[in-house]
Amino acid sequence: MKIIKPFACLFFVLIWLNAFAQTGSKSSIADGNNAGLILPKSFAAIKLADNIGKSRHIAVTPQGDIYVKQLVANGSKGILLLREEKGTGRAAIIKSFGDYGGTGIAIKNGYLYASSDVDIYRYKLDDKGIVIDPEHPEKIVNGLLERHEHESKSIVLDDDGYIYTNIGAYSNSCQERDRVKGSPGMKPCPILDSAGGIWRFKADLPNQTYANGTRYATGLRNVVGLDWNKTTNSLFVMMHGRDQLHDLFPQYYDEKQSAELPAETMYELHNGSNCGWPYMYYDQQKHQKILAPEYGGDGVKQGGENAQDPVAAFPGHLAPNGLLFYTGTMFPEKYRNGAFIAFHGSWNRAPEKQKGFLVAFVPLKNGKPSGDWEIFADNFAGTNDITSPRQAAHRPCGLAQGPDGALYVSDDVKGAIYKIIYTGK
Amino acid sequence: MRYLFFLVLVLTSLATNAQPAKAALQQSITRGKIVYNQVCISCHQADGGGVPNMNPPLIKSKWVDGDKKVLINILLNGFSEKVAIDGDYYSNNMPAQSQLTDQQIADVLTYIRNSFENKASAILPQNVKTCRKK
Numbered sequence: 001m002k003i004i005k006p007f008a009c010l011f012f013v014l015i016w017l018n019a020f021a022q023t024g025s026k027s028s029i030a031d032g033n034n035a036g037l038i039l040p041k042s043f044a045a046i047k048l049a050d051n052i053g054k055s056r057h058i059a060v061t062p063q064g065d066i067y068v069k070q071l072v073a074n075g076s077k078g079i080l081l082l083r084e085e086k087g088t089g090r091a092a093i094i095k096s097f098g099d100y101g102g103t104g105i106a107i108k109n110g111y112l113y114a115s116s117d118v119d120i121y122r123y124k125l126d127d128k129g130i131v132i133d134p135e136h137p138e139k140i141v142n143g144l145l146e147r148h149e150h151e152s153k154s155i156v157l158d159d160d161g162y163i164y165t166n167i168g169a170y171s172n173s174c175q176e177r178d179r180v181k182g183s184p185g186m187k188p189c190p191i192l193d194s195a196g197g198i199w200r201f202k203a204d205l206p207n208q209t210y211a212n213g214t215r216y217a218t219g220l221r222n223v224v225g226l227d228w229n230k231t232t233n234s235l236f237v238m239m240h241g242r243d244q245l246h247d248l249f250p251q252y253y254d255e256k257q258s259a260e261l262p263a264e265t266m267y268e269l270h271n272g273s274n275c276g277w278p279y280m281y282y283d284q285q286k287h288q289k290i291l292a293p294e295y296g297g298d299g300v301k302q303g304g305e306n307a308q309d310p311v312a313a314f315p316g317h318l319a320p321n322g323l324l325f326y327t328g329t330m331f332p333e334k335y336r337n338g339a340f341i342a343f344h345g346s347w348n349r350a351p352e353k354q355k356g357f358l359v360a361f362v363p364l365k366n367g368k369p370s371g372d373w374e375i376f377a378d379n380f381a382g383t384n385d386i387t388s389p390r391q392a393a394h395r396p397c398g399l400a401q402g403p404d405g406a407l408y409v410s411d412d413v414k415g416a417i418y419k420i421i422y423t424g425k
Numbered sequence: 426m427r428y429l430f431f432l433v434l435v436l437t438s439l440a441t442n443a444q445p446a447k448a449a450l451q452q453s454i455t456r457g458k459i460v461y462n463q464v465c466i467s468c469h470q471a472d473g474g475g476v477p478n479m480n481p482p483l484i485k486s487k488w489v490d491g492d493k494k495v496l497i498n499i500l501l502n503g504f505s506e507k508v509a510i511d512g513d514y515y516s517n518n519m520p521a522q523s524q525l526t527d528q529q530i531a532d533v534l535t536y537i538r539n540s541f542e543n544k545a546s547a548i549l550p551q552n553v554k555t556c557r558k559k
Binding site for chain 1: 462470472476478479480482505517518521524
């Protein structure tokens with residue numbers, strides 16, 4: 001430690017100097033250290049803003065302004081509007097409103113939609129993409145379940161006038177007593193009536209409640225990242241797989257297996273889809289649906305006979321919080337209609353190192369993977385040596401695409417907004 | 426005069442007991458760390474730092490350093506109220522740990538009360554037993 005400290009200091013001074021060099025130069029976009037990120041060749045990144053507060057999902061207007069949903073409202077700053085000051089590589093907050101914290105934000109047909117953990121609101125936009133009356137949003141949906149676990153409500157809209165929201169299960173694996181060792185799984189799982197799935201509502205009808213909505217898909221433990229796929233005209237979601245296999249069932253899973261399993265999964269959903277939670281999980285190493293140990297499983301027995309298979313599977317616990325189908329033309333052909341996924345990074349790998357503070361990419365053709373997933377943008381955490389999640393400097397959460405095809409990434413540690421562009425160089 | 430007598434008695438007994446008491450404390454901490462690494466580490470992490478917005482840190486925690494009964498009851502009954510812990514909210518359930526023995530609970534609490542920048546007195550199995558009865 002004594003030897004490391006001066007080195008660490010030197011390192012930070014260097015980073016700081018570097019940051020200076022970056023803001024000082026005009027074409028900061030193409031030079032320097034890419035805001036600390038590691039990117040594929042010919043891509044560059046800048047940090048448009050930092051320390052703006054825990055930034056969850058983001059939406060970019062056709063004019064290139066950025067709406068940021070804040071986890072905590074801090075008075076009336078639940079939504080921030082950022083505008084990039086051209087040529088500076090910086091964005092300034094030009095508006096803040098909304099007295100509720102939350103996660104979801106989306107722009108569709110001249111409206112900004114945003115969610116707290118309970119309600120969904122919408123605001124009319126003017127022809128410049130600016131909210132007209134920030135004090136008086138229309139409440140579209142209210143009274144969604146929020147029970148102290150997996151409560152964020154992500155939102156996405158389709159082209160047929162519907163809005164979709166995740167209602168996360170307030171449970172890890174639907175045990176009688178959540179996460180208590182030895183407590184059995186409930187069958188049928190009563191949570192699924194009102195949570196653990198995706199609900200669909202009308203996008204333009206005020207004051208809807210559960211009664212107005214449809215349980216569009218079920219058996220989804222918790223979804224934070226979701227997006228509408230225009231090539232298949234269907235909803236895709238990223239599910240957070242269950243935690244604590246070793247804690248709860250050390251007889252079947254050692255610490256290493258528990259750090260890798262189960263998969264984080266991508267599903268394509270249709271009305272009536274069932275993805276199998278809590279009775280099963282997906283094992284990305286065996287490519288099998290495995291019976292959950294709370295329901296008689298032992299790590300080997302298969303389950304989920306009626307549950308659909310994932311479109312793609314990723315290593316366990318990396319926490320996919322953002323999903324975006326790339327429809328722009330700035331990035332090379334390979335990226336078109338493929339999926340970017342913002343992984344928040346793990347916590348449930350201890351005592352193994354935590355990992356996955358990154359943005360991944362999986363190429364898709366007609367909604368099916370056409371190649372292996374890869375790391376697109378790495379090193380949000382600032383180091384690979386994370387033994388406790390609070391050590392991560394930044395954690396990717398939301399994704400958005402700019403009108404020119406640039407990719408935006410938000411961070412919910414202190415609140416950085418990154419812009420990633422293709423330079424071709 | 427009587428007080429003085431008691432004082433002397435207490436002081437001498439403290440002095441003679443100090444060494445074994447210290448050793449017992451150290452043993453409880455050592456055992457407690459093992460329990461911690463088995464049942465608490467995934468949520469509260471090796472450094473007691475927790476998981477931002479999800480599981481609170483145990484570092485310099487007023488719950489950890491505070492009233493023994495309150496702390497013991499967090500372990501026996503779990504904790505899932507929406508309360509601000511040092512100004513932040515945590516959205517996850519702390520599962521009850523009542524499957525642990527009185528000794529294990531005493532040890533793990535004594536461990537966290539002597540780790541992560543906390544400093545508080547040891548918790549004994551009989552303290553846990555008293556709370557469990559109610």
